[in-house]
Amino acid sequence: MKYALYYYDACPFCQRVLRALPGVKVEVEKRNVLTNQEFRKQQYAATGRTTVPCLLISDNGKDTWMFESADIIRFLQSR
Numbered sequence: 082m083k084y085a086l087y088y089y090d091a092c093p094f095c096q097r098v099l100r101a102l103p104g105v106k107v108e109v110e111k112r113n114v115l116t117n118q119e120f121r122k123q124q125y126a127a128t129g130r131t132t133v134p135c136l137l138i139s140d141n142g143k144d145t146w147m148f149e150s151a152d153i154i155r156f157l158q159s160r
């Protein structure tokens with residue numbers, strides 16, 4: 082299982098998730114959608130949305146995209 086967080090620094094909801102990351106047991110790759118437009122395009126192509134934070138959960142080729150900071154934090158803390 083792999084995890085990637087789509088975010089940007091000025092987003093307060095992203096900051097909530099970023100602050101929780103040091104306390105979770107899994108590794109989460111950070112993908113800044115403002116400094117790398119490819120990440121923004123990937124997210125939009127897959128979900129039709131540019132809302133952040135968004136967590137990409139990749140499980141053997143199956144991708145799941147999760148929105149909502151509280152849901153993302155709860156999910157990561159349960160891993």
Ligand SMILES: N[C@@H](CCC(=O)N[C@@H](CS)C(=O)NCC(=O)O)C(=O)O
Nearest residue numbers: 092093094131132133134149150151
């Ligand atoms: N309820 C959401 C709010 C997320 C949100 O409003 N994100 C803003 C940035 S702070 C955003 O991406 N807005 C642009 C959009 O939705 O395309 C959460 O807690 O994650």
